[in-house]
Amino acid sequence: MQRRIKAALGGTAAVAALALALTGCSTSGGSGGGTTGANPLTYRDKDGNCAAGPNDGVDLDAAAAYLQPFMEAPKSIYPTEPLPKPIDPNTVVMYADNGTPVGDGLWEPYARAAAETAGVKYVKQMTGSSPADLTAAFNTILQNEPDILIVGATSAQLISDQLTQLKNDGVVIVDGADPDATKFGFDDSLGGLGGSEVNGKVLAAGAIYFTCGTADNFVFYNIPELGFSAIQQQAAAAYLKELNPNATMRTVDISIATTNSDAVVADLKAHPETQFFITPADQFQIGIAQAAQTAGLTNAYGFGQSSIAPNLQQIKDGEETAGFVVDFQAFLYQLYDEGFRKLQGVFEPYEDWDKVNAIFGHVLTPGNIADSTVDMTTGNYVAMDDEVEQYAKLWGK
Numbered sequence: 001m002q003r004r005i006k007a008a009l010g011g012t013a014a015v016a017a018l019a020l021a022l023t024g025c026s027t028s029g030g031s032g033g034g035t036t037g038a039n040p041l042t043y044r045d046k047d048g049n050c051a052a053g054p055n056d057g058v059d060l061d062a063a064a065a066y067l068q069p070f071m072e073a074p075k076s077i078y079p080t081e082p083l084p085k086p087i088d089p090n091t092v093v094m095y096a097d098n099g100t101p102v103g104d105g106l107w108e109p110y111a112r113a114a115a116e117t118a119g120v121k122y123v124k125q126m127t128g129s130s131p132a133d134l135t136a137a138f139n140t141i142l143q144n145e146p147d148i149l150i151v152g153a154t155s156a157q158l159i160s161d162q163l164t165q166l167k168n169d170g171v172v173i174v175d176g177a178d179p180d181a182t183k184f185g186f187d188d189s190l191g192g193l194g195g196s197e198v199n200g201k202v203l204a205a206g207a208i209y210f211t212c213g214t215a216d217n218f219v220f221y222n223i224p225e226l227g228f229s230a231i232q233q234q235a236a237a238a239y240l241k242e243l244n245p246n247a248t249m250r251t252v253d254i255s256i257a258t259t260n261s262d263a264v265v266a267d268l269k270a271h272p273e274t275q276f277f278i279t280p281a282d283q284f285q286i287g288i289a290q291a292a293q294t295a296g297l298t299n300a301y302g303f304g305q306s307s308i309a310p311n312l313q314q315i316k317d318g319e320e321t322a323g324f325v326v327d328f329q330a331f332l333y334q335l336y337d338e339g340f341r342k343l344q345g346v347f348e349p350y351e352d353w354d355k356v357n358a359i360f361g362h363v364l365t366p367g368n369i370a371d372s373t374v375d376m377t378t379g380n381y382v383a384m385d386d387e388v389e390q391y392a393k394l395w396g397k
Helices: 060-071 101-118 131-144 160-168 193-210 227-243 262-270 288-295 309-316 328-343 353-360 387-394
Strands: 092-097 121-126 148-152 172-176 217-222 248-253 276-279 302-305 322-326 361-364
Touching: 060 193, 060 227, 060 353, 060 361, 092 101, 092 131, 101 121, 101 148, 101 328, 101 387, 121 131, 131 160, 148 328, 160 172, 172 328, 193 227, 193 276, 193 302, 193 322, 193 353, 193 361, 217 227, 217 262, 227 248, 262 276, 262 288, 309 322, 328 353, 328 387, 353 361
Parallel strands: 092 121, 092 148, 148 172, 217 248, 217 276, 276 302, 302 322
Antiparallel strands: 322 361
């Protein structure tokens, strides 16, 4: 049976909990705190309560309302209409695997499983990420001409000629996690431009929500190697200003190769005025509690996306504010669904990205992580126990 998130946001929806184990407080002072407006800087406690706030002009209710659907497990998958025709078992689906830990470690197993569920032929093509590797790999894809090509987190700018040729040859392109897709004539898919803008707004709403509307000074830890990060930064800055007209947000680049909190701690120590941080890479928080204690920090509070297993353990232990996980199983099955619908001429472009992202993304806190369907060992999150069965039904299986 699907487990539901039990807490409630502001009395009507899901609440987050915030408690760094080393500080365990709801109100902070000193170099990372002080007062902001009429209220002392306040962080939500483990029960989701605020000791103060919000400050005048801060729309805490709007932040809470925006986070609500991301704090609750969805009730169903996004498409509800079955495919109009049976899927041809001779359909060939090729997955362009970029070889990253996410692309090969998390996407690929579900891409293979989705093909088995649909009863179609599956081919994996490793692409790498360098221009030379991409050119060689996509030339091979051109020679094979699959019925459906699922591209994983590779900018269309790097392979535009090959993708255009494949499209002209009648190959259905599903360009996942690519914010450049629409610039080159392809549909905006999951994890692309619209999805990245929503994820940025989620991070901004979390910054207001987890600080009880009492903070003004924020920082965004950007990933310069990944295009979607800059889109999230822009969306976060705009929504943060909408929620709190007095808010300021610095932007600091940290390489995706960084796998712990060292760069975050160094920046926070150099900027004690910072009250909360947000980032698309939750891996930057790994080890944050111990590192903050060693550095004597009182402002090591933040909210990160793409949480992995060590982050989840920190959240469970109360050593991290919140994480933002993705249901990669549903994500890949939906990319397949998009491909099948395009092949049958019934695909309708995504429009409500707030709704779409809330199905595939989930905000986890010390207060709700025990009730979520997440594997603490692998970091895999599955929103609904029966989501594979739901897709199989849509596909006539």
